[in-house]
Every structure is written in C-alpha cells, then in structure tokens.
Amino acid sequence: MSKTILTVDDSRTMRDMLRLALIDAGFNVLQAEDGVHGLEVLQGETPDVIVTDINMPRMDGYGFIEGVRSDARCRTIPILVLTTESSPEKKMRARDAGATGWIVKPFNPEKLVDAIRRVAA
Amino acid sequence: MDPMAEIKATFFQECEEQLAELESGLLAMEGGDTDTETVNAVFRAVHSVKGGAGAFGLDDLVRFAHVFETTLDEVRAGRLAATPEVVKPLLRSADVLADLVRAARDGGEVDQGRCDACAAELSALTGIEEAADGDDGMGDLDFQPMAAAPVALDFELDAPAVEAVPETAGWSVRFKPRPELYAKANESVLLLRELARLGEIEVELDAADLPLLSELEPEGAYLAWNIRLRGSASEADVREVFEFVDADCELEVHALGADGEPMPTAAEAELDIAALLSMAQAAVEGAAAEPAAAQESETPEADIAAILAAAQAEATEAAPAADTAPAAASAQSNRRAGEDRRKVDAPFAGDDKRTEKKLDDLAKAAATATAPTIRVDLDRVDRLIDLVGELVINQAMLAQRVTEAGLARASSVAMGLDELEQLTREIQDSVMAIRAQPVKSVFQRMPRLVREVASITGKQVRLITEGEGTEVDKTVIERLTDPLTHMIRNAIDHGLESPEKRVAAGKNPEGAVKLSAAHRSGRIVIEVADDGGGINRERVKQIAIDKALIAADAVLTDEEVDNLIFLPGFSTASTVSDISGRGVGMDVVKRSILDLGGRISITSRPGLGSTFSMSLPLTLAVLDGMVVTAGQQTLVAPLTAIIETLQPKRADVHSLGGSARVISIRGAYVPLVDVGLSLGYRAEPMDAEQGVALLIESEGGSRAVLLFDAIQGQRQVVIKSLEANYRRVPGIAAATILGDGRVALILDVDTLVAASRTAEAPKLLQAG
Numbered sequence A: 001m002s003k004t005i006l007t008v009d010d011s012r013t014m015r016d017m018l019r020l021a022l023i024d025a026g027f028n029v030l031q032a033e034d035g036v037h038g039l040e041v042l043q044g045e046t047p048d049v050i051v052t053d054i055n056m057p058r059m060d061g062y063g064f065i066e067g068v069r070s071d072a073r074c075r076t077i078p079i080l081v082l083t084t085e086s087s088p089e090k091k092m093r094a095r096d097a098g099a100t101g102w103i104v105k106p107f108n109p110e111k112l113v114d115a116i117r118r119v120a121a
Numbered sequence B: 001m002d003p004m005a006e007i008k009a010t011f012f013q014e015c016e017e018q019l020a021e022l023e024s025g026l027l028a029m030e031g032g033d034t035d036t037e038t039v040n041a042v043f044r045a046v047h048s049v050k051g052g053a054g055a056f057g058l059d060d061l062v063r064f065a066h067v068f069e070t071t072l073d074e075v076r077a078g079r080l081a082a083t084p085e086v087v088k089p090l091l092r093s094a095d096v097l098a099d100l101v102r103a104a105r106d107g108g109e110v111d112q113g114r115c116d117a118c119a120a121e122l123s124a125l126t127g128i129e130e131a132a133d134g135d136d137g138m139g140d141l142d143f144q145p146m147a148a149a150p151v152a153l154d155f156e157l158d159a160p161a162v163e164a165v166p167e168t169a170g171w172s173v174r175f176k177p178r179p180e181l182y183a184k185a186n187e188s189v190l191l192l193r194e195l196a197r198l199g200e201i202e203v204e205l206d207a208a209d210l211p212l213l214s215e216l217e218p219e220g221a222y223l224a225w226n227i228r229l230r231g232s233a234s235e236a237d238v239r240e241v242f243e244f245v246d247a248d249c250e251l252e253v254h255a256l257g258a259d260g261e262p263m264p265t266a267a268e269a270e271l272d273i274a275a276l277l278s279m280a281q282a283a284v285e286g287a288a289a290e291p292a293a294a295q296e297s298e299t300p301e302a303d304i305a306a307i308l309a310a311a312q313a314e315a316t317e318a319a320p321a322a323d324t325a326p327a328a329a330s331a332q333s334n335r336r337a338g339e340d341r342r343k344v345d346a347p348f349a350g351d352d353k354r355t356e357k358k359l360d361d362l363a364k365a366a367a368t369a370t371a372p373t374i375r376v377d378l379d380r381v382d383r384l385i386d387l388v389g390e391l392v393i394n395q396a397m398l399a400q401r402v403t404e405a406g407l408a409r410a411s412s413v414a415m416g417l418d419e420l421e422q423l424t425r426e427i428q429d430s431v432m433a434i435r436a437q438p439v440k441s442v443f444q445r446m447p448r449l450v451r452e453v454a455s456i457t458g459k460q461v462r463l464i465t466e467g468e469g470t471e472v473d474k475t476v477i478e479r480l481t482d483p484l485t486h487m488i489r490n491a492i493d494h495g496l497e498s499p500e501k502r503v504a505a506g507k508n509p510e511g512a513v514k515l516s517a518a519h520r521s522g523r524i525v526i527e528v529a530d531d532g533g534g535i536n537r538e539r540v541k542q543i544a545i546d547k548a549l550i551a552a553d554a555v556l557t558d559e560e561v562d563n564l565i566f567l568p569g570f571s572t573a574s575t576v577s578d579i580s581g582r583g584v585g586m587d588v589v590k591r592s593i594l595d596l597g598g599r600i601s602i603t604s605r606p607g608l609g610s611t612f613s614m615s616l617p618l619t620l621a622v623l624d625g626m627v628v629t630a631g632q633q634t635l636v637a638p639l640t641a642i643i644e645t646l647q648p649k650r651a652d653v654h655s656l657g658g659s660a661r662v663i664s665i666r667g668a669y670v671p672l673v674d675v676g677l678s679l680g681y682r683a684e685p686m687d688a689e690q691g692v693a694l695l696i697e698s699e700g701g702s703r704a705v706l707l708f709d710a711i712q713g714q715r716q717v718v719i720k721s722l723e724a725n726y727r728r729v730p731g732i733a734a735a736t737i738l739g740d741g742r743v744a745l746i747l748d749v750d751t752l753v754a755a756s757r758t759a760e761a762p763k764l765l766q767a768g
Helices: A012-024 A035-044 A061-069 A088-096 A109-119 B003-030 B036-055 B059-076 B084-106 B112-126 B179-183 B188-196 B235-241 B266-270 B277-296 B300-323 B325-369 B378-404 B412-435 B446-457 B474-478 B481-495 B499-504 B537-546 B558-566 B586-595 B749-756 B761-767
Strands: A004-008 A028-032 A049-052 A079-083 A101-104 B170-177 B200-206 B224-230 B249-255 B436-438 B460-466 B471-473 B510-520 B523-530 B599-605 B609-617 B622-630 B633-638 B642-646 B653-655 B661-665 B668-674 B692-697 B703-708 B710-718 B732-737 B743-747
Touching: A004 A012, A004 A035, A012 A028, A012 A109, A012 B003, A012 B036, A028 A035, A035 A049, A035 A061, A049 A061, A049 A109, A061 A079, A061 A088, A079 A088, A079 A109, A101 A109, A109 B188, B003 B036, B003 B084, B036 B059, B036 B084, B059 B084, B059 B112, B084 B112, B170 B179, B170 B188, B170 B235, B188 B200, B188 B224, B188 B235, B235 B249, B378 B412, B378 B710, B412 B436, B436 B474, B446 B460, B446 B481, B471 B474, B481 B510, B481 B523, B481 B586, B481 B609, B537 B558, B558 B586, B558 B599, B586 B599, B622 B692, B622 B703, B622 B732, B622 B743, B633 B710, B668 B749, B692 B710, B703 B749, B710 B732
Parallel strands: A004 A028, A004 A049, A049 A079, A079 A101, B460 B510, B633 B743, B668 B703
Antiparallel strands: B170 B224, B170 B249, B200 B224, B436 B471, B510 B523, B523 B609, B599 B609, B622 B633, B622 B710, B642 B692, B653 B661, B661 B668, B692 B703, B732 B743
16 A cells, blocks of 8 residues: 655645656655645545645645644644755744654655655654 | 656746736735735745746756845845835846746846846845855755755754764664654654664663653653664764654764674663564554553553553563574564665666756757647637638538539649648647547546545445546536536445445455546547446346336346436436435436437446446537438438448348348348438338448447448538537437538437337337
C-alpha cells in the first residue's frame, strides 16, 4: 500500500512539481490550494504525510498546521513545511506552529522524498 | 509535451497572473488602499514568482525577486509605510520583474542597468544592505536548479567543528525526547531507523524516568535511548538525523573511543538492560498507544499497566540474550536500510539526468514551451462550427456542379477542388478540436459520489478510473454527467453486494467500480464495470413478467434478459432505495445516450459483475457516412456501423415466411432488412439481387444486412437535428444537406436492426 501525501500550495507550478515528483516516487497524491481547502480535504481523507507551503491566501501554512494539530483525528499526521527561507527563525516559527519538519525550496525530488521518508512511519 | 516542460509552461502562465495581481495590488496601494490583504497578495505574488523561478534555475529572476520580496516584507510588517514615494519604485520594480519573466520565457535580453538601478533603489528603501547580486547567505545553496543534485542540506550546526574528529570508531548518542516532539508527530522509532541507516547501531532503552502509574501523564515522554553507532558517519550526519527535533529533545553526541568504548554516561552505568531495536520500537509504540488508550478506556490505568507489564516482561527475557542479539538486530536493520535506500534511490538515479536534459532542452526551446491560452465565448466557437459546416456543404455542392459540367477528373478545376476538399476537412477537424475536452471533468466528480453512495448503502467501494485524458466534444461531456452519475449509483447500489455477502462469496469485502474511457474506431467508449454479483436474470425476467413488460412464456436469450432493465417502468429494487430510486431508471439513461447518438450495452457474468458500455460519437456535428438510395430516396448510413458492402445472390437469400428474409454470408445467416420497405418508401419487397447490401453491426454486436437500391458513395456529412427541426422519427437518427442541396435522412441503424427482429418491421414508419 503506497503512502498518500497531501500537498497544500497556492501555486499551480509548485502543485504540479510536487505531484510529478511524488507520483514518480510512487506516492498517492492529494492536493489542496490553500489552508482552508487543505482542512476540507482532510475531512474526507487521512494522508500519511502533509506537505504545506506557508504563504497562501485565505489561510496560511501556520493556521493550517494549527488546524490539523487541533483535530483529534489528524493531529498525529507528520507535517513538512515548504520554506524558501533557510533562516533559523523561520524554521523555529514553523516548528512552534507544530510542523514536524521542513523542506527548503527549491527542492529536488530526492530531497523531498528523503524528508517524507524521515517522518513517515 | 514532457511533464517538466508542461510545468514550466504552467509556471509562466502563473507568472502572468501573479504579475497582473501584483500590478493591480500596487495600484490599489498607490490609490491609498492599506488593507493588509492587499499587501499580502502583493507579497505573495512576488514570493510565488521567486519560488517557481528558483525551481527552474532562473537565477536573474530569483535575485531580483528576492530583493523585491525583502522590501515588500518590510511593508507587510509595517516597518515601511506605503507612501507614494515607496509605492512608485515598487511599481517600477513590478515592471522590471515582468521584463525578467518575459526574458526568461522568450530568451530575450534585459536592460541590466535598469534592473540593477531598480534593485539598488529597493535596497535603499529598506536600508537593508543587500547587493543586487543577491548573495544573501541563501544564494547558491538554496537556489540551485532542480537538476543540480545533490543539494547539500544545512545542518544548523551548533556543535563544534566537524573536522576535529577525522578518525572515529563511531558515536555514542543519548536521545531523550520531550513531549513536544511527539506532539509535532515526530516518532522516536523513525529517528532510530534513520540512525540505523548510517551504520551499525546498538540501542539501549533508558526507562529510568518512568513514573508510577498514578503519576503517568498519558501524553508525557519518559523514555530515553542510548545509542552506539559504529561506522564512518560524521557528527554532522548524526546531528542531521535529529535536525527536525533538536529543539524538542535532549541530545548528546560523543565520539566513541578507538577501542570502541563509548564515553560512559551516568544513565548507562545504572541501567544494564540491553534493548534491541525491536524492543525500543515496542516501547515507543506502547508509549504512543497510551494517549489513545487513556482516551478510549474507562479505566486507563488498567490498560497502561497491561502494556507496561508486557514491555517489562519482554525486557527481562531479552536481557540474557543481550550479547548476541544486538548484532543480529543491527545486521537486520542495516539490511532493511539498504533495501530502503535502493528503493528510494533507484527512481531518481536516472531521473536527475533526465531532468538535466529536460532543462537543457528547455533552455534551447525557451519561449516555445509556453502554451498561452485564451478564453472564448462558446457561442463564437459554435458559430464558427456552423459556418464550417456550411462550407463543407458548399464545397460538396461545388464539386457536384463541376462533375455535372463534365469537366475531366484531371482538369485543373477538379484538382483545385480536391485540394479545397482536403483543406475544408482540415479546417473542420481543427474547429472540432476546439470543442474537444478531456472527460476528466466528468470523471472528477465521481469519487465524491462514490463516497456518498458507499456510506449510504454501507458498502465498501473502490473507484478506479482510466483514460481520463480521452477527449470528446464539450456537448457530449456536458450531457454525460447525468447518465454516468446514475450508472455509478446503480453499480454500487444494485451491482455490488454487501461486504458480508462478498466475504461469503470469497471476494474482497471492498467492491470495485471501474470507470474507463477510450477512443475506439472514431468513437469514444465509456465503460462502467463493477465486480459485483452480476445481473440476476431469473429475477429480472420475473419482474418483467410481473410488470407485463414481456409475455410470461417469452423465450429470451441472456443478452435480451439483460436488456430488459432498459425498459421504461422497470426497477429491480424491491424497495425503492433513496439512491437509485430518484424517479430515474435505466430507460432514461439509455434514452439520454441515444439522444447523443450513442449506444449502450451490458455484459454481465453471474458472480463476477456487470459492465455497462457506452459508445458515443466524438462530435455531434459531423458524420462519415455512406450515401445510398432506397426507393428513390437518398439516405445516409453511418460509416462506423458498416462492416462491408456486398452484392446479394439469389441463392443466398432465404425467405422465412411473410416479408422476413435472411441472407447467408460465408455460412452464417443474417437477417436481411429491406430499408425501402421498412421506411415505407415502397409497398412491395424488392428483389435482393437487384440491389446492393451493407453488412452492419450494431453496438450490441448483432449483425444485419441492409438492402438498398444503390450506393452513391462515401461522404462526410454535417448533422442537422431532425428532432429539433421536425420531430423524432423511428429508424432515422438525423438529417443532412447534400451537395445538390437536397435533404437526406441519416439512418439509425440500431433501430432498424432491432425492428427487423420483430413482426412490425415493415410497419416501422406507420407506427412512428
């Protein structure tokens, strides 16, 4: 049974790249366009790992992570944050919001899959 | 187009949208709009462009976007007021950004001076000293193009220099998670697994902090691990494993001595339990299970006690084997890690090269990769299609006039006309392609439907879709949703058995419904297949008899029984369920498919499931047809149905009494339908030897021979609805206008064949 990954990103380009990389690596892929949409998707699905962007309209990545962590059913899903910043305070901010780990953009497929493997049971 | 090129094209499309967003946002800000959402949108636009540009290695774009973004971040944070003096340079920067995007796309040149000046202006606004070349400490490392593998990770080294320990036998790691680590969905066992990938490990569980049960917090973290890692991994490697959790745990990393002895720690000295990796895992799972157990159980203490007791027992048992066991465990974990690595690495080994090549190609192809799209009012497209239809008719008329004028085939006029015909056909195909869309838009709605119906019926259903990219006319797609929805509902509600019944029948309790689309000989075939119990023919027949749909003594083939469900007024559910029973039966489904010029058929195997197969025309506007004559009338038979043409011989035709006749074709008897007679153009059957015949096959697979007076030729005709302009006529699908300006009827071959099997065959038109 291959793992299911939910990606949350408002950029079509990023969504397409994530989808391509994840599908090539044999994952099932669910996609959402922002935090609100992401939480909607989670009502019907329980992915193994979530990969989310931070800067998004409607609900940003921090809000989304809080939403996931406050949901009894979804709180144990590992969440990886996509960040263009490698600065420690950005990472701390994501970690404080409840992120499991992070991937620095631009990612290559290897890096992405490696990060997913590290947090996925 | 290959996927990367497609994504790059998407990126440039998206850039255009973001640039438009950026400009309108900045203009609003210039007009005094201070709404945070406006500023956020502006920031996101630039951020998004930067993110994508980074992925494609568009360094110039990334550098400028980064400076721009930094300035906007200041505005967003309220540290820089959006005064006109600030917004003006921002607008100028937006223009530079747009130029850079277009240069990246079209391969043109950018005014480097203007770009640098603008970047300097931006930097001046923020007072943040950042050179326009953008080397801001995140430059090279992070903004390598995707193809350039491997990318080094930043390790956040807060430990002393790595190179200080060139030759180590390994590392001793003490790892004690805090509760926050688990709250962020990190797992100790996964970290241990990662560590095991670096070399041979021995893991000791330190359970010294485990409190008494009464004091145990369900979500607390009490366990710690001491790990000895042997091998050549560097301290940075070891710390990288804990990169995500270093703030949520206590972590000590010490070099192992040359003799392989670790620097002893207090905890190790006290504890003499050598724990296997698997044991550690059991303990972690136990700990992880605690919160759940505590929430669910009325007496959490009892459950936790049981888990702990079990863990303790294992630990005691394992202790004597401590000497040999760790080696075995680490060997095993190494092997597993090796396998994992192979699995993960393999797809990418070739991938990077491929991506690299793709990017090379992209660089060369540059602008050509973009596929700009425009939105056009559908009415305009339809008007164009109508006009092209008229053009086709006109061209046919002209060709006929030329022939009538007696011009030779080789004359320049006739040859010019042939070229015109080819061009017309190409124009027609191109126009049709505008309306073609993938069936994905319909298929996409189905997973949700399946979930809903599955939950109402209490069945477990897996939906499999295939051929989502198959293209068909937009009108066909729009009118496909309702029949498909109903068929899928039916497949789950009537087709699939309940999970208990499935298990009893030795099947997977989860039923499968497969929805597939494919092009087949100029048509699109859409199938809805379930792996349920198949059609209960006994019951179907009984219901049809009960409802007086068929005579009680009717002898029906299996196929005919299956087709009974398409009869109006037929419903197999003994109680009307709230899913299928919405007043829509399979008869309505069949009707809507027929209206689309399509056909529907069933194949069902008891115990194995049923398949509904729909065959639809790709477009509703044109048809390849055989133009024939029957009783002075010109008719068109759809080419897709025709298998061959033949000249009947008297010896092959046999009368069955009345007007019914069959013809022997290579030993098989096929019903012979006299079309002139069936449509009432002639009162008496014609002599088969005097006519020509078309062997046709209906969607159901049954064959018949249609008898005509003569064949005029093969032609593409523009379909004009008879129903819309006159009324529905049985046996006639539509009409068209021929080259001579006369209207010709297009035959509905299936109805003709079906009618030929019943006694009313000759009375078809009168009956209609």
